Amino acid sequence: MLIYPCLLAQRSIADAIAVGRKIVGHLKHSALAYSCLEDIQGQLNQPIKRLQQDVQTRWNSTYYMLHSLIEQKRVLGVYVFEHELPDYLTAHQWTTVAILAPFEELTKKVSSYDALASDVMPAVTVLVRLLNRETDEDHGVKTMKATLLAAVKKRFSDVENNPLYFIPTILDPRYKDRFFSNNTAPEAKLHLKQKLQMMSRAEAEGSRAEAEEPPAKLFLKAQASTSSSLDTVFDEIAKEQPQAAQPLAAGAAIELDTYLREAPSPREDSPLKYWGVNKIRFPTLAKIARKYLAAPCSSVESERLFSSVSHIIDENRNSLTADNAEKLLFFIKKNNPATHFFSPLSESSEI
Incomplete structure (x- = not known):
């Protein structure tokens, strides 16, 4: 990590x-x-x-x-x-x-096969709050906690200003706009609202262009496209009142307003399943969520994938073709829901 x-x-x-x-x-x-x-x-x-x-x-x-x-x-x-x-x-x-126990627990969380980019910012926010909190067991380690706090803040100083992190965090129904610690939530929501408006405008223009095509072309196109202390802090932050939102314009941005007004989902829920259920209510948000929530928050799972190859291709299977090895690795071991190793990047994603 x-x-x-x-x-x-x-x-x-x-x-x-x-x-x-x-x-x-x-x-x-x-x-x-x-x-x-x-x-x-x-x-x-x-x-x-x-x-x-x-x-x-x-x-x-x-x-x-x-x-x-x-x-x-x-x-x-x-x-x-x-x-x-x-x-x-x-x-x-x-x-x-x-x-060091909270560091290990967060390491396991962000290294899991189903960890998303949206998990990074909340993990840092929770860790910072834990290191800021004074307890009776702090005697003799206050300086070390302060040093650790400064190191974490320095290493993750720009995470709340990076759209690759703050957009998936807002679009994760477990977190939404509750885990911003540097008063950057209004700017992040404004940035996301602008992306929503751009996407809506592009879709509207595409619909108009498609409507102007001859019926024959439209027909052909249609034919062709057939868990501790960490849990307590997570819950504590999720229940806090969010900062006052900026007035939102009409259109797709209303989806964002409605979505943010609802209470966050339980932390154990799957954000991908949430958007699979709510994509009809928030169609534009669901499209952006599919794009940003698909990204993993670390390279651990890809490294595990390389390690898994050694269990499939060995001296007793040295005549396996590349095609069969790929099927064994991806289709059976990684992308089969029955093994609980399905990937959020797969085509069968819930969104």
Whole structure:
């Protein structure tokens, strides 16, 4: 995820990760040390679990490594009194690790197969609010939270001014205009209204040109075209009153006004299904939604696609033709709704 470099730039987090790798690496390379750790887990009536080693190129695995250390904190505390470890996390570093949970949850959300471009801006807004919020557990980590907050704001400073992000966010019925944090919602809605008017004008001109064609041509043309703390903040922002909207002109822009006046959809609902149901009520908005909501918010799913190829084309299937390999990968594994891996970019989209 794009937030990961912000985390690694923090010295306290980088130090905690380095210490965690030393601990896990020591126990992984010593069968005797791991046997002692498992004995302590049994004595403390803890489930027998192995610590997870991370892969440095995958942020999630780094978090899971640190999380596995937190789960075994009590066990490791007993172990370090009886045996030697190359290093150990300080009380401050244990707290630092706990703060990373929202980053991991958002990483999973925007890396999922059904994540849309509309998920980016709300994720950043929620993260900024969480880092701004003061809690009783902030003792000793306020500076780190402030540094993380500054890094996130800097990295995503222009996200609310980029139409590739703010247009799909407005057109996502779960978010609409509730997740703008820099008072940019009026300008974003004005920009979208102008696109609606341009689209309506273009369609009207196209209809007039088509109406002027001879009936024979029209006939031929017709024949040819036959989830935590994050959930709480998401709900909190969604229920807040939106900023006063600009007066909208008549025509397709009225669709936007009517759409924004309605309450946001539940976060677990599918925005694509919403537009499939409401495309008759908001025909022009639905066309723009189809265009902008089709974009994924990260490259994770495309990278997973390349990884999936290795499970289909191996030494036991080395005579597969390219055409058959494509069918196995896209039509069966990725685009079959029965496998829950259908893509919002497919031709069978609900919109």
